[in-house]
Amino acid sequence: MSQAIKRLLIGGLIIMTMGTTATTANENDPRLTIVNPQNLYDPTPNGYSTAVIVPHGARVAYISGQGGQDSTGALSPDFAIQVQQAYANLRTALDALGARPNQVVKLTVFVVDHDMSKLEVLTKSVKELFGEALPAQTLIPVPKLAIDPMLFEVEAVVVLH
Structure with a gap:
């Protein structure tokens, strides 16, 4: 350049x-x-x-969409539980990269049948994981996700130090 x-x-x-x-x-x-x-x-x-x-010269990782499945693949029918599990799954993916939540640059979240009550759940979960280092974020309401019982999915862009 x-x-x-x-x-x-x-x-x-x-x-x-x-x-x-x-x-x-x-x-x-x-x-x-x-x-x-x-x-x-x-x-x-x-x-x-x-x-x-993003800092100059940083390496970037892309984390695929994480749903609310637990380690056995089971999904709760409850939206709040799926969101909590999806963010726990995201944290596990960050740990595998050697990254922390404050290295997440961008989130894209997909919500089945989005409404304002779901936004409250999402806001609480994001603030619990990210604290003051809130990433850029886009919420996309969708009619359904890859698997019928899925109600929520989150993908992330992460800067690796």
């Missing part, structure tokens, strides 16, 4: 992060930079951040 393009990209990041709340902003810092622009809706009460900047 040419020096001119690098300067433009760095300049763009500086412009993008002006007027934001960020945990780190140094290009050489190995931590993720969480960006929540002050002129946008604050997403943190709902368990996510607007954007996350």
Whole structure:
């Protein structure tokens, strides 16, 4: 990559992060930079951040969708139990990568027959796992998932140090 393009990209990041709340902003810092622009809706009460900047030169891992199956493949019919198990499964996948929750950059969650009561369950679970280091997140309501009893699935993008 040419020096001119690098300067433009760095300049763009500086412009993008002006007027934001960020945990780190140094290009050489190995931590993720969480960006929540002050002129946008604050997403943190709902368990996510607007954007996350990955450190320069970081390795990235993609975790496939984790459902609410336990180690035997059994699924509870209860949405909250499936969500809890799916996040436990995500934590197991993170552990296998040698990663921690604060290294997750992006979550995509899929919810069968989404409604506001389910959003409360999701927000609680995300905050329990991620604390203050809330990743960017997209929730996609779906009519069904891969297996009929599945009500929830979460996939993740992780930065490895």
